[in-house]
Amino acid sequence: MNIVLLEPGELGADRHLRLAGPRAAHLVNVLDVKPGQTVRVGVLEGPRGLATVESVGATSVLLRCDLEAEPPARPRVDLLLALPRPKVMRRLWAQLAALGVSRIVLTNAARVERPYFDTHVLAPECYTPLLIEGLQQARDTRLPQVSIHRQFKVLVEDELDAMSDAVVRLVADPGADARAGEAVRSGLEGNSGARVLLAVGPEGGWNAFELRLLDAHGFRHIGMGPRTLRTDTACLALLALVHDALA
């Protein structure tokens, strides 16, 4: 935990907060904080800042928080991901939030198996704590916005434009020669603050119809060289490459 994240209502007007529960236990037992020390804090969807430890009890910590004026900017990458199997999706939540995505758009595709949608891994009660874990790792406060779509065609044709204003749209394609970094840099020319939408398909790949639909909606194909990766590995690797090109 590299930042203590607070719910928006937790911090009162006097900037003081008595923290109990798992976050206090982490401060006391893992970080071994003492009065006078400072720790990083942030309000979910709000600003970050520093908190001074005023006192330490057996199971609680009293903090005085000094927050910045503005929340951090949202990550400049959105992710369109064909729903992977539940075990993989469970592992991805925290890692996606840590690497930094503003939106996670999960979609059906011809090669996504239907039962993948009937899992508690897609319930906000399950994934929100995992996303927060990723934010606490990466010192961010901006929770990725999650949406789940069962109709790929409707999503791409009617809904995606309203969800992501990304100027650069990329689709991972093991056969493509173009590289992510180059595609981001050339796509952003003259548009340096713009956003990127990255699409990653199912384990068996998008089918021909899906690829044509993505092509028709401005997605440029990018590859990662001769090694074919599992979609979850590819997803993390491509997010790293896109963020690197945006930096």
Add this chain to the structure above:
Amino acid sequence: MNIVLLEPGELGADRHLRLAGPRAAHLVNVLDVKPGQTVRVGVLEGPRGLATVESVGATSVLLRCDLEAEPPARPRVDLLLALPRPKVMRRLWAQLAALGVSRIVLTNAARVERPYFDTHVLAPECYTPLLIEGLQQARDTRLPQVSIHRQFKVLVEDELDAMSDAVVRLVADPGADARAGEAVRSGLEGNSGARVLLAVGPEGGWNAFELRLLDAHGFRHIGMGPRTLRTDTACLALLALVHDALA
């Protein structure tokens, strides 16, 4: 499975092979191969090629293999990794082999917990099948060489030079401004076929002594921007960035 990997002794002089067991089951049940079709094959540590399906039985497949003359080149990246906890290490094996590393050098460090070494995840019977899974994903035949070291100082001072001839040595450091891609490109100038050794520390970071030792042995610090990542995520992300810079 994007390539069927064979043990070196499996293929006879007549280039024919009757495959049974899990690999045959995958060809029959998942890929639904028919006589006359070709599938990618490779010999572990040997060449890749194509195999023609000659006949398909209920639990076996007869293949005729045509292999290339030379094995593929080994990946140009070596990894020095402070041993992560067993659950994380178990997940990493296949992903590291898929992304492509020639050597995996696992080491102790001040912030590695001792019980991490007493796990079956470090036994070749456990990790070799996981490495092969990663190779089968990435269509490679070159098994990463694994070694496990309990004495960091001895490893860095006396053993590392003989294990990795990498010209560029990088250590992941969340506080560093230099980026992996730039460091690889500048380090390889005039040395375009050379190799990279990437060091990734434990979850709590290297301590000051360890960092000084790495500095003294030519490791350049590279960061990944303002987001702090879990070491396993950082490891995958940095391997992607290094490979991208080598391409």
